[in-house]
Amino acid sequence: GGMSCPIDHSNLTTDSSSDCAGNSTDYSTGRIASSIPKSGTEHTWLYPSPDQFHAAMQRKGHQVHKEDISTILLMHNVVNEQCWQQVSRWERESFGCDAFALKRFQGRPDKLSPKAWLKSKILGYVRPFDRHDWIVERKDGAEVRYVIDFYSGKPSDTGQGQVSVYLDVRPAIDSPRALMARLNNWFQTKRSDWSK
DSSP: OTTSOOSOGGGTTOSOSTTOSOOOTTSOOOOOEEEEEBTTSSSEEEOOOHHHHHHHHHHTTOOOOHHHHHHHHHHHHHHHHHHHHHHHHIIIIITOOOOEEEEEEEEOTTSOOHHHHIIIIISOOOOOSEEEEEEEEETTSOEEEEEEEEEEBOOTTSOOTTOOEEEEEEEOSOSHHHHHHHHHHHHHHHHHHHTO
């Protein structure tokens, strides 16, 4: 779909916007620090500047009005902060980890996760409009892959404010421990549903 995240996240590792392919110098080149710790550094990841964001959207063929860039970028940043909050909850509550950081991430809008494939192809639910894989590094050096599916709209009880994106954030089933965490989470969710 045309709504996938316009940013090639693999390029967001530098502190400068001079590597930006756009020549739209009338946009701000200032970048905002996220709350997401960057693996191997004392710093957090930086969000793209409006200039970088606009250039990335142009490269992907999205025509966006200048006055809309700051709003779209704000939504992008808010959604990423929500992703990190959910990753952090998994790390703390399901894995008992208190020190972890985001090592790298990749947008994979054309590759349905197994769960999204099952839900959309078999059960008839709407497809996510985007997918990211986030690689989290723990303090012991272990790497854990998280899959994030982005859906338009939101269930009424998510409490996610004004951003109408529903996030499905979970560890990829790359290990027996991740499988157990997913199953435990599923059973806890079902138990709370039944007790209502």
